[in-house]
Amino acid sequence: MGFARLGFSGVKAAKMGYAIAYDHSGKGYAGDAARSLITYGFAELGLHRISAAIGPDNVASIAVVRRLGFVHEGRLRDHVHTNAAWRDSELYSVLAHEWAG
Ligand SMILES: CC(C)(COP(=O)(O)OP(=O)(O)OC[C@H]1O[C@@H](n2cnc3c(N)ncnc32)[C@H](O)[C@@H]1OP(=O)(O)O)[C@@H](O)C(=O)NCCC(=O)NCCS
Numbered sequence: 001m002g003f004a005r006l007g008f009s010g011v012k013a014a015k016m017g018y019a020i021a022y023d024h025s026g027k028g029y030a031g032d033a034a035r036s037l038i039t040y041g042f043a044e045l046g047l048h049r050i051s052a053a054i055g056p057d058n059v060a061s062i063a064v065v066r067r068l069g070f071v072h073e074g075r076l077r078d079h080v081h082t083n084a085a086w087r088d089s090e091l092y093s094v095l096a097h098e099w100a101g
Contacts, residue, residue, distance in 0.1 A: 001020065001021055001024050001029070002018065002019050002020035002021055002024065002029060002030070002033070003018065003019060003033075004016070004017070004018040004030070004033035004034055004036075004037045005017050005018070005037075006037060006041050006045075006047075006050065009051075010049075011048075012046060012047050012048035012049065013047065013048060013049040013050070013051070014041055014045075014047055014049075014050050014051075015050075015051050015052070015053070016034060016037065016038070016050050016051065016052045017052070018030050018033055018034055018061075018064075020033075025060070030060075030061070030064050031064050031067055031068065034064060034065075034068060035068060035101070038050055038068065038094065038099060039099070039101050042096045042099050047096065048095060048096050049093055049094075049095055049096070050093065050094055051073075051091060051092065051093040052065050052070060052091075052092045052093070053076055053079060053080075053089035053090070053091050053092075054089060054090050054092065055087060055088075055089060055090075056075070056088055056089070056090050062090065062092075065092045066092075068094065069094060069098065069099075069100075070092035070093060070094045071092065071093055071094065071098075072090065072091070072092055073091040073092065073093055074090075074091055075088050075089070075090055075091070076088060076089040076090075076091050
């Protein structure tokens with residue numbers, strides 16, 4: 001159906017990623033999975049910062065992190081190379097003391 005993951009990166013920091021199969025999208029699963037994972041990351045893993053880098057046109061994913069209270073930090077230029085082109089990402093993050101669950 002899908003997945004959500006935290007990739008450790010730096011001191012007490014992780015990068016979040018997720019994907020939900022098209023047949024199951026639009027039901028809140030990505031938001032629910034991300035919320036559970038973030039709570040686990042802060043409460044159980046002792047993380048300080050969780051970030052998400054999202055393609056500028058990925059309106060569904062940007063809606064997910066905004067609804068969770070992530071802060072927009074800026075644009076990462078030529079962040080990924082996919083389908084034979086360099087693409088920017090929008091960087092979002094949430095810090096442990098900002099997370100209300
Ligand atoms: C992005 C993705 C994970 C969202 O999964 P999902 O389970 O459908 O997400 P949710 O149902 O929790 O939330 C989707 C949000 O996007 C919004 N949304 C979806 N399609 C939209 C569109 N075309 N325009 C505007 N908003 C849109 C929904 O309204 C919802 O926001 P809301 O709850 O504030 O109304 C899923 O589309 C996906 O797997 N995409 C491909 C992989 C990917 O992009 N992963 C993220 C990489 S950063």
